[in-house]
Structure formats: C-alpha cells, structure tokens
Amino acid sequence: MRIRVPATSANLGPAFDCAGLALTCHDVVGFAVAADGLEVAMSGEGAHTLPTGEDHLVVRSFRAACAELGWSPPGLRVVAENAIPQGRGMGSSAAAVVAGVVGAWALCPDVEAIDGAAVLRLITEIEGHPDNVAACFLGGATLSWMTPEGANADRLDVDPEVLPVVLVPTATLSTHVARGLLPGSVPHADAAYNAGRAALLVHALTREPGLLLEATEDRLHQRQRGAAMPDSLAAVDRLRAAGHAAVVSGAGPSVLVLTRRHPDDPPGDPASAVRVREVRALVREGWRVLPLQVDLGGARVLPGTPEVSSR
DSSP: OEEEEEEEEESTTTOTTTEEEEEEEEEEEEEEEESSEEEEEEEETTTTTSOOSTTSHHHHHHHHHHHHHTOOOSEEEEEEEEOSOTTSSSOHHHHHHHHHHHHHHHHOTTOSSOOHHHHHHHHHHHHSSSHHHHHHHHOSEEEEEEETTEEEEEEEOOOTTEEEEEEEESOOOOHHHHHHTSOSOOOHHHHHHHHHHHHHHHHHHHTOGGGHHHHTOOSSSTGGGGGGOHHHHHHHHHHHHTTOEEEEOTTSSSEEEEEEOOTTSOTTOSSOHHHHHHHHHTSOTTEEEEEOOBOSSOSEEEOSOOOOOOO
C-alpha cells in the first residue's frame, strides 16, 4: 500500500510550536511486506542524499510503530517518491515520520483501523514537537498542545479564500541549528503580544482573511533566528511592506505567504495568478515560487502496491 503525506508550514508567525498548516505538496511512500531484509528506494527530493537503511527516518518511524503494535514483518520494502523540499522548513521530517507510523498501522494485519490518538502521540514523540506532525496527519490548519498524557491536536477549517504560496531558497537550514538561536526567556510584553496575535490568527484563518497581515506578526522567534537566514527575513520584510502576510515557514529558510484571492480571478479558479505575480515581483533571483493550496486530507492511505526493484 501507499501513504500520501503533505508538506506543512509551522508557527504561521506568532503561534510558535502550536500551529501548523498542511500544503498541497506531497511525498508518497509505498510499503510492502517481504520475506526478509530491507530495501529502500527513493526518487525526487533528497533521493541521492538520504540514507537507504535502518537509519532512514521513514524506516525508523515504521519500526517504532511496529514496536507499539507488537508486530514485526519478516522483511520490508519501501519506495519513496519525494516532492517536499528537504531542510527548508516545509515539514519533510514530519512527513517521513507520519508516513512511517501510518504505514505500519495500515499494513499491520492485526489492526482493523488506525488509532488517531495513539498515532498522534507516537509521531510527536518521534518528531519532538507536535506542530508539523499534527498538520501533516490531520490536514487543514491545526492547533496542537501537550498534556502529561501526550500530544493533542484539533483541526481548523481554513477559509477557502486563503491561498498559500511558498518561496523556497536554494539554501537549507537545520531545525536544530535554528532552534539553538532562540533565547531562553523573552520579555513579558513580547509574550503577551504574541498571545494576542496567535488568537487573532485563528479568527483570520477561519473567518476573516483580511486580518492575516496583522494576525501573522511575531516577536518571539523570527528576528531571533535572522542571523541564520538573512535573505529570508529580507524577503519577509519586502512582502509585508507590500501588504502580504509573509512569515518564515517553520524553522526556515523558506517563506510562507498567506495570500488571498484577487477580485480579477476567474470564478472557480483554485489559485490566484494575480497574487502569485505580485509575490514573484517582490522575490529576487534564486527563489522557487510554489503556488499551493491548503491540503484538507492530511495523511491518506492510497490503493496500489509499490514497485520494488531488486538489488
């Protein structure tokens, strides 16, 4: 069987570590039980740089879910078709974790249905925080939080007027490096400011997209990590000065722009060519512009058997 998982953008400006958005850029990972051994085949993004053994994140996540389920297949074949850019703040690691865990749950012969709560808890344990994995698993926009019992998340229905555009640079940035630049404490005024903007963000995403520019303002993490991605911060500043709700996507260095449909868009058009042109005009050379939509389905089990080449 095959598992399709979406890219994600976390934080969305002020909602650091608690909000995420699923995007219509997908990895598709096929799993098959074999008589013995392990084979991992990849194409697309990261195909020539990612490991192909037990240390592959999809495989590690699959094994962790198998341990949770008390099941161990005699052999495993994995075929990954990767479209999510690696190391650029679009949730590639979250997608790998979700694909592996959901793949094990779906493939296990002793399981009748995927336990959403158990999956969310496990994918959060593997990833370390729930914002990206929750959005990848559930789709749409998500709010996530931790309790003593583990991770919880709820899904929001995003206003259909909201159209995400992602700007992807050639440079990469490690999430570990980006998080290491954050201060250990923040001023109370900045914390209060972000709390208010995060609350406004929920309203803007779901009911009033006209407020997205104000709702995506942040004081806690973007400027603090600017030394590691000065070009991203410069792009955010140019876009916001022109009225676009631009934020650093996750840990960066990609930039997420939450655009809105333009009055000149043809009826029924799923994307806004006018807004995309406006965004392109403000981006310098070297950036890939990805006009996307909000992915509403999250992780999906697809029909079909993966083709596996013999070694």
